[in-house]
Amino acid sequence: MRLESLRYTERFGSVRINDLQRVLELDSGKKSETPRKEEIAVHKIEDEAIKDIEGRMAIVIPIKDEKLKLFEGVISGIPHDCLIIVVSKSQRKRVDRFRMERDTLAQFCHFTQRQALVIHQKDPNLAQGLAQAGYSDILDEKGVVRDGKSEGMVIGILLAMLNKKEYVAFIDSDNYIPGAVWEYVKIFAAGFSLAQSPYAMVRVLWHYKPKISRGMYFRKWGRVSEITNKYMNALISEKTGFETEIIKTANAGEHAMTMKLAEILPYASGYAVEPQELVSIFEGFGGVLPTAHQAAAKQGIEIFQIETRNPHLHEERGRMHLRYMLVPSLSVVYHSAFCSPATKQQILKGLIDQGILQPEEEIPRPYLVPPPQKVNVQSLASFMKEHLHTYSVLKE
Amino acid sequence: MRLESLRYTERFGSVRINDLQRVLELDSGKKSETPRKEEIAVHKIEDEAIKDIEGRMAIVIPIKDEKLKLFEGVISGIPHDCLIIVVSKSQRKRVDRFRMERDTLAQFCHFTQRQALVIHQKDPNLAQGLAQAGYSDILDEKGVVRDGKSEGMVIGILLAMLNKKEYVAFIDSDNYIPGAVWEYVKIFAAGFSLAQSPYAMVRVLWHYKPKISRGMYFRKWGRVSEITNKYMNALISEKTGFETEIIKTANAGEHAMTMKLAEILPYASGYAVEPQELVSIFEGFGGVLPTAHQAAAKQGIEIFQIETRNPHLHEERGRMHLRYMLVPSLSVVYHSAFCSPATKQQILKGLIDQGILQPEEEIPRPYLVPPPQKVNVQSLASFMKEHLHTYSVLKE
Numbered sequence: 001m002r003l004e005s006l007r008y009t010e011r012f013g014s015v016r017i018n019d020l021q022r023v024l025e026l027d028s029g030k031k032s033e034t035p036r037k038e039e040i041a042v043h044k045i046e047d048e049a050i051k052d053i054e055g056r057m058a059i060v061i062p063i064k065d066e067k068l069k070l071f072e073g074v075i076s077g078i079p080h081d082c083l084i085i086v087v088s089k090s091q092r093k094r095v096d097r098f099r100m101e102r103d104t105l106a107q108f109c110h111f112t113q114r115q116a117l118v119i120h121q122k123d124p125n126l127a128q129g130l131a132q133a134g135y136s137d138i139l140d141e142k143g144v145v146r147d148g149k150s151e152g153m154v155i156g157i158l159l160a161m162l163n164k165k166e167y168v169a170f171i172d173s174d175n176y177i178p179g180a181v182w183e184y185v186k187i188f189a190a191g192f193s194l195a196q197s198p199y200a201m202v203r204v205l206w207h208y209k210p211k212i213s214r215g216m217y218f219r220k221w222g223r224v225s226e227i228t229n230k231y232m233n234a235l236i237s238e239k240t241g242f243e244t245e246i247i248k249t250a251n252a253g254e255h256a257m258t259m260k261l262a263e264i265l266p267y268a269s270g271y272a273v274e275p276q277e278l279v280s281i282f283e284g285f286g287g288v289l290p291t292a293h294q295a296a297a298k299q300g301i302e303i304f305q306i307e308t309r310n311p312h313l314h315e316e317r318g319r320m321h322l323r324y325m326l327v328p329s330l331s332v333v334y335h336s337a338f339c340s341p342a343t344k345q346q347i348l349k350g351l352i353d354q355g356i357l358q359p360e361e362e363i364p365r366p367y368l369v370p371p372p373q374k375v376n377v378q379s380l381a382s383f384m385k386e387h388l389h390t391y392s393v394l395k396e
Numbered sequence: 397m398r399l400e401s402l403r404y405t406e407r408f409g410s411v412r413i414n415d416l417q418r419v420l421e422l423d424s425g426k427k428s429e430t431p432r433k434e435e436i437a438v439h440k441i442e443d444e445a446i447k448d449i450e451g452r453m454a455i456v457i458p459i460k461d462e463k464l465k466l467f468e469g470v471i472s473g474i475p476h477d478c479l480i481i482v483v484s485k486s487q488r489k490r491v492d493r494f495r496m497e498r499d500t501l502a503q504f505c506h507f508t509q510r511q512a513l514v515i516h517q518k519d520p521n522l523a524q525g526l527a528q529a530g531y532s533d534i535l536d537e538k539g540v541v542r543d544g545k546s547e548g549m550v551i552g553i554l555l556a557m558l559n560k561k562e563y564v565a566f567i568d569s570d571n572y573i574p575g576a577v578w579e580y581v582k583i584f585a586a587g588f589s590l591a592q593s594p595y596a597m598v599r600v601l602w603h604y605k606p607k608i609s610r611g612m613y614f615r616k617w618g619r620v621s622e623i624t625n626k627y628m629n630a631l632i633s634e635k636t637g638f639e640t641e642i643i644k645t646a647n648a649g650e651h652a653m654t655m656k657l658a659e660i661l662p663y664a665s666g667y668a669v670e671p672q673e674l675v676s677i678f679e680g681f682g683g684v685l686p687t688a689h690q691a692a693a694k695q696g697i698e699i700f701q702i703e704t705r706n707p708h709l710h711e712e713r714g715r716m717h718l719r720y721m722l723v724p725s726l727s728v729v730y731h732s733a734f735c736s737p738a739t740k741q742q743i744l745k746g747l748i749d750q751g752i753l754q755p756e757e758e759i760p761r762p763y764l765v766p767p768p769q770k771v772n773v774q775s776l777a778s779f780m781k782e783h784l785h786t787y788s789v790l791k792e
Contacts, residue, residue, distance in 0.1 A: 002476075002508050025508045026578045029476030030447050042507055047443065051426050076705045077575075080398075080425030111438055112398050112421045176606075178705040179473075179575020182422045210572075309472045309574040313709075 001050065001190050002028045003043045003306065010246040012236055013287025014300045016197075017246050020205060022307045026183060045190040053189040054081040057167035057256070060156025062149050064089040065097055066173045068104050070315065074173050075108050075116075077181030084109075084116035085159050086173075087152040092120070106393040117159055117391040121145050121152050125387040130158075133380035138369050150273035150369060157262050157372050162381055162388065167192060169202075169256030172314065180310035188256035191304040199261040200302040201277070203249035206312035225251045228275055228329040231347060235279070235338050239288055249305045250275045251329060261301065263373040264293045268366035272328035276366060278303075279336045289337060326356060331363045397446065397586050398424045399439045399702065406642040408632055409683025410696045412593075413642050416601060418703045422579060441586040449585040450477040453563035453652070456552030458545050460485040461493055462569045464500050466711065470569050471504055471512075473577030480505075480512035481555050482569075483548040488516070502789040513555055513787040517541050517548050521783040526554075529776035534765050546669035546765065553658050553768050558777055558784065563588060565598075565652030568710065576706035584652035587700040595657040596698040597673070599645035602708035620721045621647045624671055627729040627743060631675070634736050635684055645701045646671045647725060657697065659769040660689045664762035668724035672762060674699075675732045685733060722752060724762065731761045 002025040010017045024042060031046050059082045063071060078084055086105060090097035102118045109116050119126065127144040130136065138154060140146045145155060153170055160168045169188045175181055184204055191202030228250040237243045249255070251274050257265075264284075268276035281301050284292025291297040333339055334347050351357035389395075398421040406413045420438060427442050455478045459467060474480055482501060486493035498514050505512050515522065523540040526532065534550060536542045541551060549566055556564040565584045571577055580600055587598030624646040633639045645651070647670050653661075660680075664672035677697050680688025687693040729735055730743050747753035785791075 004507075024472065024504075025476060026473050026574060027475040028508070029450065042509075054425065073705060076420065077422050079423035080421060108420075111400075112424070113438075176707060177573055177575055178422060179573055179579055182578075183575055309469060311572060 001026060001045050001186050003045065003190055003194075005039070005041055005043050006194070010236075010244060012240065012282060014285045014291075014297045015281055016300055016302045018302070018304050019246060020248050020305045020307055023183070023187065023309045026186070026309055043190070043194060045193050049193045050186055050189040051079070051081055053167060053192050054079050054185065056165055057169060057185075057188065058083045058085050058156070058160035058163065058165040059169050059171055059185065060085045060087060060153060060160065061171055061173050062087050062089070062152040062156070063101060063173040065091060067315070068100055070176065071101060071173050072104055072108065073178045074171065074175050074181050075105065077175075077178030077185075078171070079182065079185050080112065080114055082169075082185060083160070083163060083165060084114070085156045086116065086118040087121055087155045087159075088118065089121040089147065089152060102393060109393050114394075116393050117163075118393055119155060119159065119391045121147075121155060125384070125390075126155065129380050129383040129387070130375070132383055133376040135370075135372075135375045135380075137374075146269070146369075148269045149271070150267040150269055153273060154267050154369055154372060157259075158375065158380070159391070161259060161263070161372065161377060162384060166259050167256060168259055168262050170253065172253050174315040176313040176315075177310055180308065180312065183308050183310050184254045187306045187308065191256070191306055192258065194304065195258070195302050197299045197302045198258055199264075199296045199299055200258050200304070201261055201281075202256045202304045202306060203252035203274075204254035205249050205252065205305055205307040206310075207308045208311040210311050210313060224325045224329055225249075227326065227350070228333070231330060231333040231343060232275060232278060234343050234346075235333055235336060236282065238340050238343065239286065239338055247278065247305075250278060251325070252305075261296070264296060264371050266368040266371050268328070268332060268368055270328050270366075271325045272332045272366040275329050275332040276368070279332050279338075283337055286338075327351065327363065328366060331366050334363045335365045397422060397441050397582050399441065399586055399590075401435070401437055401439050402590070406632075406640060408636065408678060410681045410687075410693045411677055412696055412698045414698070414700050415642060416644050416701045416703055419579070419583065419705045422582070422705055439586070439590060441589050445589045446582055446585040447475070447477055449563060449588050450475050450581065452561055453565060453581075453584065454479045454481050454552070454556035454559065454561040455565050455567055455581065456481045456483060456549060456556065457567055457569050458483050458485070458548040458552070459497060459569040460545075461487060463711070464496055466572065467497060467569050468500055468504065469574045470567065470571050470577050471501065473574030473581075474567070475578065475581050476508065476510055478565075478581060479556070479559060479561060480510075481552045482512065482514040483517055483551045484514065485517040485543070485548060498789060505789050510790075512789050513559075514789055515551060515555065515787045517543075517551060521780070521786075522551065525776050525779040525783070526771070528779055529772040531766075531768075531771045531776075533770075542665070542765075544665045545667070546663040546665055549669060550663050550765055550768060553655075554771065554776070555787070557655060557659070557768065557773060558780060562655050563652060564655055564658050566649065568649050570711040572709040572711075573706055576704065576708065579704050579706050580650045583702045583704065587652070587702055588654065590700065591654070591698050593695045593698045594654055595660075595692045595695055596654050596700070597657055597677075598652045598700045598702060599648035599670075600650040601645050601648065601701055601703040602706075603704045604707040606707050606709060620725055621645075623722065623746070624725040624729070627726060627739060628671060628674060630739050630742075631729055631732060631734050632678065634739065635682065635734055643674065643701075646674060647721070648701075657692070660692060660767050662764040662767050664724070664728060664764055666724050666762075667721045668728045668762040671725050671728040672764070675728050675734075679733055682734075723747065723759065727759045727762050730759050
């Protein structure tokens, strides 16, 4: 893979926010010496380096009643050496969709001879293990893991930890294009190969997100992303005194982290999760508030933002979906310790003007699942020992 | 890459028509020993083998006034080691679109440090070289290469020959998905790695060809393909006495050939080109008519049909386009020496019923450009020696 080289990095305390890098070439061919002059403008990442990282990476796929054809396409695009971890919140009553997902995954893994894990978000054994391991904040009143995509993501992180993976990535299950999924993974690995710190994050920006309506219109930005990026940048600008547009991936659902970083971040419930990761990093390592983690602050947190070559085509869920995404996204900025009264006012006014919020309504504070490092891993591992194999789709 | 293993092959004289094989996994990861039991159902093709073939392959991209954004996406998906050959029939007057294409290609090649060739279909030097080399059948009354996509393809084949490539592939320039383009090339290389004969062809079947109209509808077959496949299969059935459905890629625009095979086939003008390749193979090597080429008949002609994981999304050109494709496609079958009076009648009736043909109208016979082996390669090479570098986009 060839990426544009890093032309600009913004520093915020011990956070390094790298400006957007585009993918130039999906496949850079056989290993070869890079001519010196090329290195100035281009990063060539050899397949070997990428595959090496893939072998240490878990890909978490949250799924909820998704079309199986799309799910099947997504998994077919994930490079073989990655560990697939599917976290499902699909229905099990009337129609057991969870079982269908597991069967689909098992069939795929049978023919491609790879291992994958699949777990239901409401799995009682996992819930019990988490309670014992001191992580009941993720449980609801019934004693199972709370609803929400981010809770599913945290389950994925924990399973990746138990499987000793060093990187964890998130890919949505509703993608139409297996080749785009393949590219996301290559981008994650390429980003990590460039990282200098063991606390690194790679966020994907879609080249285009086509709108499908009598033909195709290639949109560059989704509406939610545009607005969230704007306020996220305002958050930084107000602290540094320099206006910035550095954040271009506030809502990146497709993203990845080193396990070291994934362990120390809190996760906001629902659609607030991706912007919250950034805000937590800024708050914890921006040098304004007390440092959240000494070792990480010392090494620095590195954020990569990489633009795909493939367009992003996924299931459209209509305007409701958009509305339900915007409030959680902005709630993260709104309730940040960094957010100025002026920005708060702007956010409120914007939501009210768009008819998304009622004038007297308040923006709810995002619910935060505490960092996975809070889990007593040894306790969890020993409890889960006899259950872990039940999540594997290939029985040997 | 992992493919379904070959479960069924139909033989027709010295032609081996392999049944559809599906791609199971885009990326099969690091090289590893394949467990014995897997081999029964699955072909695992190592990256090394694929890259080795890519280095000997030319990818021909015919282009005509295409959106540059789409063209740029297509070239970004072609693995680095392949030689890109763009054959353009774009306008040069008013707006010089050919120049824009060359500039786009040059910029891409500059940053990715790869070489590519771009030539205009009406290039006067090439025309003169071809006339001298005894190939004026491809020229029109003005002495330049005739219009038509297949004539562009033949130019591509000839440039690939002059560049001593062993494989030549064709990919359309209107593809929305760079990751799908990447997959096509992997499929070509994977197919060739399985071939036993040096006379081999790989034809791509799209997993789905979505219809875009308020949301997506994932169509399995285009209308033209469905009809052409049906009559192509009838052609074989009538000779063998066994009904067959083996042909599933009669109209495969995305396809590739070993140079040895590409050299000995004639090419039908316009949209008849892909079905004509098959008919020429059946006529020349089916054992019914005299053999077209002794060496090839001895080694056998091998046809692979491989189904992608990615859907095919490309520029829609509406109903006119469909109509202009159907008549040429069926003309190939209609005018084949194998075609029975009954099948001829059926084809005519079908076209008239659909209002595509007038009752008294005749189906025009496809114009055939003779096989490239007719070209005196030495003469062409020596004439083109001083011009070839003008087609390279990277000047060193």
